[in-house]
Amino acid sequence: xxxxxxxxxxxxxxxxxxxxxxxxxxxATASNILLSGNGxxxxxxxxxxxxxxxKPKLFTTAQLEVLERICQTVIPKxxxxxxxxxxxxGFIDNQLHHCFDTTAQKAxxxxxxxxxxxxxxxxxxxxxxxxxxTAHTLLNDIDLCKSGFKQKDTEQFKFLKYLIVFGYYTSxxxxxxxxxYDPVPGGFKANVALSDIGSAWGSLGFF
Amino acid sequence: MPSSYINxxxxxxxxxxxxxxxxxxxxAKEFCERGFKTLMVERGRAVKHRVDYIGENVRPWKQPFRQxxxxxxxxxxxxxxQQCYAFNDATKHFFGNDKDLxxxxxxxxxxxxxxxxxxxxxxxxxxxxxxxxxxxxFKANSLDGYGNDWPIRYSDLEGFYSHVEEFxxxxxxxxxxxxxxxxxxxxxxxxxxxxxxxxxTLEKDFPDQxxxxxxxxxxxxxxxxxVSLGRVQCQARNECQKGCSFGAYFSTQSSTLPAAxxxxxxxxxxxxxxxxxxxxxxxxxxxxxxxxxxxxxxxxEYFAKIVFLCASTVGSTQILLxxxxxxxxxxxxxxxxxxxxxxxxxxxxADIGGTIEGFEGEYFxxxxxxxxxxxxxxxxxxxxxxxxxxxxxxxGGAYRENxxxxxxxxxxxxxxxxxxxxxxxxxxxxxxxxxxxxxxxNRMSLHSTRKDKWGIPLVNFDIKWSDNxxxxxxxxxxxxxxxxxxxxxxxxxxxxxxxxPGLAIHEVGTARMGRDPKESVLNGFNQAHDISxxxxxxxxxxxxxxxxxxxxxxxxxxxxxxxYAAKEVKAGRL
Ligand SMILES: Cc1cc2nc3c(=O)[nH]c(=O)nc-3n(C[C@H](O)[C@H](O)[C@H](O)COP(=O)(O)OP(=O)(O)OC[C@H]3O[C@@H](n4cnc5c(N)ncnc54)[C@H](O)[C@@H]3O)c2cc1C
Numbered sequence: 001x002x003x004x005x006x007x008x009x010x011x012x013x014x015x016x017x018x019x020x021x022x023x024x025x026x027x028a029t030a031s032n033i034l035l036s037g038n039g040x041x042x043x044x045x046x047x048x049x050x051x052x053x054x055k056p057k058l059f060t061t062a063q064l065e066v067l068e069r070i071c072q073t074v075i076p077k078x079x080x081x082x083x084x085x086x087x088x089x090g091f092i093d094n095q096l097h098h099c100f101d102t103t104a105q106k107a108x109x110x111x112x113x114x115x116x117x118x119x120x121x122x123x124x125x126x127x128x129x130x131x132x133x134t135a136h137t138l139l140n141d142i143d144l145c146k147s148g149f150k151q152k153d154t155e156q157f158k159f160l161k162y163l164i165v166f167g168y169y170t171s172x173x174x175x176x177x178x179x180x181y182d183p184v185p186g187g188f189k190a191n192v193a194l195s196d197i198g199s200a201w202g203s204l205g206f207f
Numbered sequence: 208m209p210s211s212y213i214n215x216x217x218x219x220x221x222x223x224x225x226x227x228x229x230x231x232x233x234x235a236k237e238f239c240e241r242g243f244k245t246l247m248v249e250r251g252r253a254v255k256h257r258v259d260y261i262g263e264n265v266r267p268w269k270q271p272f273r274q275x276x277x278x279x280x281x282x283x284x285x286x287x288x289q290q291c292y293a294f295n296d297a298t299k300h301f302f303g304n305d306k307d308l309x310x311x312x313x314x315x316x317x318x319x320x321x322x323x324x325x326x327x328x329x330x331x332x333x334x335x336x337x338x339x340x341x342x343x344x345f346k347a348n349s350l351d352g353y354g355n356d357w358p359i360r361y362s363d364l365e366g367f368y369s370h371v372e373e374f375x376x377x378x379x380x381x382x383x384x385x386x387x388x389x390x391x392x393x394x395x396x397x398x399x400x401x402x403x404x405x406x407x408t409l410e411k412d413f414p415d416q417x418x419x420x421x422x423x424x425x426x427x428x429x430x431x432x433x434v435s436l437g438r439v440q441c442q443a444r445n446e447c448q449k450g451c452s453f454g455a456y457f458s459t460q461s462s463t464l465p466a467a468x469x470x471x472x473x474x475x476x477x478x479x480x481x482x483x484x485x486x487x488x489x490x491x492x493x494x495x496x497x498x499x500x501x502x503x504x505x506x507x508e509y510f511a512k513i514v515f516l517c518a519s520t521v522g523s524t525q526i527l528l529x530x531x532x533x534x535x536x537x538x539x540x541x542x543x544x545x546x547x548x549x550x551x552x553x554x555x556x557a558d559i560g561g562t563i564e565g566f567e568g569e570y571f572x573x574x575x576x577x578x579x580x581x582x583x584x585x586x587x588x589x590x591x592x593x594x595x596x597x598x599x600x601x602x603g604g605a606y607r608e609n610x611x612x613x614x615x616x617x618x619x620x621x622x623x624x625x626x627x628x629x630x631x632x633x634x635x636x637x638x639x640x641x642x643x644x645x646x647x648x649n650r651m652s653l654h655s656t657r658k659d660k661w662g663i664p665l666v667n668f669d670i671k672w673s674d675n676x677x678x679x680x681x682x683x684x685x686x687x688x689x690x691x692x693x694x695x696x697x698x699x700x701x702x703x704x705x706x707x708p709g710l711a712i713h714e715v716g717t718a719r720m721g722r723d724p725k726e727s728v729l730n731g732f733n734q735a736h737d738i739s740x741x742x743x744x745x746x747x748x749x750x751x752x753x754x755x756x757x758x759x760x761x762x763x764x765x766x767x768x769x770x771y772a773a774k775e776v777k778a779g780r781l
Contacts, residue, residue: 074619094272095272095273098278099275100278136619161619165613166611166614170268170273183444184442184444186442186443188397188574188575189397190396190402190571190575191397192569192571192572194629200609200629200630201630
């Protein structure tokens, strides 16, 4: 069986299971009608295949390396992967290229350089070569606008942080492993104990 | 699906409906079910239920820009449409394309015209909020003197409201409020903790401000008929604007179209841009429509005994204005001269918010497709505010902050990640939804020189908020803050914006109803005073905006107009 056929088969199986479960709820006729629809599409696994081989669109390879380290420092690995692990840096490069103007692109390019230069000045190493703790301290300084960082640096960094956060929590891992993703809730329940859900929803705000 | 799509036809249909959105869908269903051979003429492409919901259920990580739209595309084609909150990468194909559909605005004025030009129209994109108008809404113009008196009263529409509600499916709670008559309801969505707390606060300290769950056209307990049309209960995804394969919210595709198609009386002509109406000055009747093909720009005509314009407020009036004849030099059926005038929208320009403590252990499951609603409390002259006339409602809801709004918080690393893993503070938000006064000066017309690619003159808008609307928004912001402070909210803020008219997407007026043919285009049955076989049943017929979201009333007016027309035909008068 080819890889594609295999996933499609799995996909159909999943779809059938969902339908069986649903027909109890809404009746067989209605659930059959829905077979033709997109409501049950179960997204096949996200192939993060060519992350390494992809050419950056905006940044130099060196910048992208620094950015990867920034991503991983802002959202590190815990029992789930960190932002660098899920190619948030590649996402940012792509997103900035397609969805933002040159001012925004420059701001991010700038702040990557600012961070790297400050690593060089402080530690004589590229930011991507720093020890975790040292990297953390440096980003903490720019985040809080202290130890020589200027207001403008912090503003640019906050914008970068927004992109990292956006990229991470809309990635499959961020949305569905770190947070809880519920594509078809089946109904709305107010006043549920937070402990029953366990984390914030990763499936909000996509209307 | 539809009985048949047609292209060329010399046949004379019983009825021709221009537009396939909320009103066109209703007109088609009601006529088909009465045995009328019906042609629905739609300028846009056919959108098939389920099959063409290409954005539905695609996970954000499967979307190239994670739901954002490519900048170049926005700049080139969606400059106006992107102002709409529902515009994103998974819905953009249901919005009109600003490049192909330009319009102009008078100097120093602005208007944001949000469009959905395809089979289904804006019924695919709407937010499903559904409220009846009340008797004082129909009397307002006559009582305070703005605009003309509505030729109908609540009692004229009451039965038709029930009729459309039972079919569409409206969730909500009966409240027995004079300013917001109850609909025929399916079970309501639940209120969340902070919303219940606000409700209790209002009951104690603000007797006029009543908090209810937003009434929405979502199935929560489908009827047999609804299930037989392929509709099932709402799954609380709240991704409705991408299209819903469950058919859980009312749209042309989920509801009126399958019902009409079942009769075998429905014919649809997609990709048919109506240029103008064909008028016969001997019989004083319209005979049909002139159409330009959406794609290849070729011309054709369609014919019918009766024409219903359901092309949306601006769309219908544009067609009338572009159908001048010797007898009607300023637009067809415009002997009154008011065609194009009294354009209105709702004013949504005040927002209020705050933080609520004490509910940290509570959360919710599912994504509720509606919010909370505080109906108009200035609904009759005795209850008007001293600084402005007419009134407004609040819509809003409680939510917990998530990563979206917390990214700029200080912090990085483990601590930051762990913080974002949990939901943030509970917030509550209210937005005012204000009435706009009917004013002759606010109007749309046809541009004297510029035309679109189909050769149709561009619509030119000339509309401004008045001081009344601005005073209302300032007052709403203040009252909203007071209510939240009474609740004990913290970090309370309010903001009065200056968004252009149009963005509430509740444009109404421009071919208003009235008793007097000298000051109105349509009579109380949405029938043109000047031309008996011509009806306009969309928002163009409105005499005032009232406060409520208008589409439920569009549906009821349409059903009533069809009922009337069918009876007139039977009586041999039409
Ligand atoms: C994001 C959003 C949220 C909304 N929320 C709500 C809400 O919560 N509650 C509410 O009551 N309303 C809401 N609305 C408004 C609601 O969608 C409209 O009031 C309603 O759809 C109007 O119905 P209609 O039939 O008049 O027009 P439409 O639904 O716009 O349909 C008009 C149709 O006519 C076609 N047409 C236009 N011109 C021509 C022509 N020359 N030839 C042929 N065909 C033509 C169009 O292509 C379109 O298909 C919302 C709208 C949007 C976009």
